[in-house]
Amino acid sequence: MNTSIILLLLLVLAAFSYFFGRKRALAVSNGNRGVNKLHSLPGYYGNLVVVWCLLPSLIALMLWSFFSPTFISQNVISSLPAEIQNADPTKVNLFMNRVESMAKAGAIDPTTDPAQQEAARRYMELQANSNLIKAVLVFAIAGLGMFWAFRKIAPNYRARNQVEKVIVGIMIFCASIAIVTTLGIILSVLFESLRFFQTIPLTEFLFGTHWSPQTAIRTDQVGGSGSFGAIPLFAGTLLISVIALAIAVPVGLMSAIYLSEYASKRVRAWVKPGLEILAGIPTVVYGFFAALTVAPFIRTIGESIGLTVASESALAAGLVMGVMIIPFMSSLSDDVINAVPQAMRDGSYGMGATRSETIKQVILPAALPGIVGAFLLAASRAIGETMIVVMAAGLSANLTANPLEAVTTVTVQIVTLLTGDQEFDSPKTLAAFALGLTLFVLTLILNIFALRIVRKYREQYE
Amino acid sequence: MNTVALTNDTMPLPTAKDVSAASSKDQPLDIQTIVEELKQASQPVGVPFLDDPKFYTRDVDVFYNQAKQAIFGVDLDIGKNEVIAMIGPSGCGKSTFLRCLNRMNDTIDGCKVTGQLLLDGEDIYGKDQDPVLLRARVGMVFQKPNPFPKSIYDNVAYGPRIHGLTTNRSELDDIVEDSLKKAGLFNEVKDRLQSPGTGLSGGQQQRLCIARAIAVSPEVILMDEPTSALDPIATATIEELIDELRQSFTICIVTHSMQQAARISQRTAYFHLGYLVEVNKTNTVFTNPQHRLTENYITGRFG
Numbered sequence A: 001m002n003t004s005i006i007l008l009l010l011l012v013l014a015a016f017s018y019f020f021g022r023k024r025a026l027a028v029s030n031g032n033r034g035v036n037k038l039h040s041l042p043g044y045y046g047n048l049v050v051v052w053c054l055l056p057s058l059i060a061l062m063l064w065s066f067f068s069p070t071f072i073s074q075n076v077i078s079s080l081p082a083e084i085q086n087a088d089p090t091k092v093n094l095f096m097n098r099v100e101s102m103a104k105a106g107a108i109d110p111t112t113d114p115a116q117q118e119a120a121r122r123y124m125e126l127q128a129n130s131n132l133i134k135a136v137l138v139f140a141i142a143g144l145g146m147f148w149a150f151r152k153i154a155p156n157y158r159a160r161n162q163v164e165k166v167i168v169g170i171m172i173f174c175a176s177i178a179i180v181t182t183l184g185i186i187l188s189v190l191f192e193s194l195r196f197f198q199t200i201p202l203t204e205f206l207f208g209t210h211w212s213p214q215t216a217i218r219t220d221q222v223g224g225s226g227s228f229g230a231i232p233l234f235a236g237t238l239l240i241s242v243i244a245l246a247i248a249v250p251v252g253l254m255s256a257i258y259l260s261e262y263a264s265k266r267v268r269a270w271v272k273p274g275l276e277i278l279a280g281i282p283t284v285v286y287g288f289f290a291a292l293t294v295a296p297f298i299r300t301i302g303e304s305i306g307l308t309v310a311s312e313s314a315l316a317a318g319l320v321m322g323v324m325i326i327p328f329m330s331s332l333s334d335d336v337i338n339a340v341p342q343a344m345r346d347g348s349y350g351m352g353a354t355r356s357e358t359i360k361q362v363i364l365p366a367a368l369p370g371i372v373g374a375f376l377l378a379a380s381r382a383i384g385e386t387m388i389v390v391m392a393a394g395l396s397a398n399l400t401a402n403p404l405e406a407v408t409t410v411t412v413q414i415v416t417l418l419t420g421d422q423e424f425d426s427p428k429t430l431a432a433f434a435l436g437l438t439l440f441v442l443t444l445i446l447n448i449f450a451l452r453i454v455r456k457y458r459e460q461y462e
Numbered sequence B: 001m002n003t004v005a006l007t008n009d010t011m012p013l014p015t016a017k018d019v020s021a022a023s024s025k026d027q028p029l030d031i032q033t034i035v036e037e038l039k040q041a042s043q044p045v046g047v048p049f050l051d052d053p054k055f056y057t058r059d060v061d062v063f064y065n066q067a068k069q070a071i072f073g074v075d076l077d078i079g080k081n082e083v084i085a086m087i088g089p090s091g092c093g094k095s096t097f098l099r100c101l102n103r104m105n106d107t108i109d110g111c112k113v114t115g116q117l118l119l120d121g122e123d124i125y126g127k128d129q130d131p132v133l134l135r136a137r138v139g140m141v142f143q144k145p146n147p148f149p150k151s152i153y154d155n156v157a158y159g160p161r162i163h164g165l166t167t168n169r170s171e172l173d174d175i176v177e178d179s180l181k182k183a184g185l186f187n188e189v190k191d192r193l194q195s196p197g198t199g200l201s202g203g204q205q206q207r208l209c210i211a212r213a214i215a216v217s218p219e220v221i222l223m224d225e226p227t228s229a230l231d232p233i234a235t236a237t238i239e240e241l242i243d244e245l246r247q248s249f250t251i252c253i254v255t256h257s258m259q260q261a262a263r264i265s266q267r268t269a270y271f272h273l274g275y276l277v278e279v280n281k282t283n284t285v286f287t288n289p290q291h292r293l294t295e296n297y298i299t300g301r302f303g
């Protein structure tokens, strides 16, 4: 019996559990409801039986499905002829891979090695046994659980409290999945980065000003060992982000102020969704807009006033990225400005303040924590943005503050390092992890910083 | 009813029963009849008009939108250096009328005010009236204390700063100190003028708002239920304060507490369903109301 059938049957069983649990609850209270006859609503007793039926059996199912393949292959290996068993582990693995694929396909290829055929047969047999045991075990546990919960139903049994505890438990489980995943990502990035730093010293990575990650693949190849100074990448990221924020922050904030303080309801109803559409445009589209329209435009303008402009420039990427993050800035700021209580505005107007005085002196200070939050979100968007930069700012790691030159960013380099053929332990590949880690640490610092600012103002103003 | 409105103190006052002889007091009041009756009255019962008033309002209608009229033909004079209390059941338009007096209704989308409203003979809704300057002359204190998210000092200095009342710091210091003293708050906060105004207690915050309002030396202060969020002690402080402020300001106060109206005001105006029903000396209104609706309200029959 395979797992999906087991699951299906369990669900049917759960439906029965609910029905009987509920019925039983009503029966033990002689059909009387109300809290002094039956502690919880009858449905809670039903749910409790469902929980007891499903939870232990599902856990058993999960554990069995998780561990049984290992046991089976261990078992198969130990039954193999000694000379295969004692061979080099990679060979054993290869052997077992074939055995497993034959067993999974259910067809034993008669042209293969007889030992392999024998092993595959054994594997299939064990698999069938295991599935049978699994089904029996799961249903036994489900039945026992049901019976156990069913027996416990009594008028003063606190089913509601129990069910709610289970619900809280499920929520905690979900929350911890998110945390554990994050932790897993951080750790894997961290370990790969450590491997990178074993070949390239940390100081060289952090303070080196030359980035050319091309290492020789064969030892006799020319092209040297590559250099991994990340400063140009961070400088490029900074340059582009600053340009983008210089566009997005004033424009976004001004439009937020206009929308929330000046615009009539009708204007607002049109403009706000319009701005939010900007956020829905895929970044690739922004990217080719930047590369094909904005960059040549900047180049033409620059050349007409006698400047040399690279065909891919930080300015083009930054401008378009700025446009992309305007809605983040405006939408979030608009929300926080709207959240400033009307009483503040009334107070200020009641003193004879004009609209702009009210905005500058009362509303913006009151909304500042939220605006700082919006700014930081926009900043992390800018730092993390990849597509636009790949397409419009180029790949050359120039260390420059001139926005008319091509630059590259951390994220773009991560992409180029990891696309195409690569070895998983060359410094070139591992450098991507180091870059990722550094980026992560930087945004983390940014966020902590932001959180502190926000908290400080909040304490002051609430 | 017109004749009733012309009565003065020397004439024997008609009682509520005379005013609405047709319907007995015990008869349940039907809203339709009341509205009809109010519509027919061309001016409020009592003494709505004064010589040389601070505010002169005639035939004021307020619409929140085409369908919703909140104030119907209000005629009222408000005297100089008097405290006038506005009372009436919830939703009868007290706040709406109050907000007409310094054009705070302008901030509400779609709100329209018609009729004649004069402040010292100047048209409040006239074309050349600047609402910003008007509100500097007619300050406002709201129901819920609403100090700005600034220090106590900056809260009080806000008005003087935006109106450029002073040029140097020490003058500003004086204004702030003086206003806080007038509002009876100075002694409590003199050591922490730089701490946030939002950190004060509710009663202190309301006094801070009063200090903020008087810092621009307005001529009138409008108060919309200024003590409804406060405990009796804070309320008492503010009532004393209002009594003192009367020396230098005209005060219009909306209140739900009839005791409060009786304690602090010289005149009382009773609103009902958007109509101004009765205006008279506070004493008269509470001891000898002339209109059946007023009497019902102050005796607690409804409202």
Ligand SMILES: Nc1ncnc2c1ncn2[C@@H]1O[C@H](COP(=O)(O)OP(=O)(O)OP(=O)(O)O)[C@@H](O)[C@H]1O
Pocket: B064, B065, B068, B070, B088, B089, B090, B091, B092, B093, B094, B095, B096, B097, B108
């Ligand atoms: N912004 C608004 N838009 C539409 N109608 C409004 C608005 N403000 C008030 N109203 C309506 O106008 C009428 C008068 O309201 P107002 O706030 O003046 O009453 P009030 O006498 O101050 O009541 P309360 O004692 O409860 O404060 C009410 O019917 C109210 O529903």
Ligand SMILES: [Mg+2]
Pocket: B094, B095, B096, B224
């Ligand atoms: Mg009101």
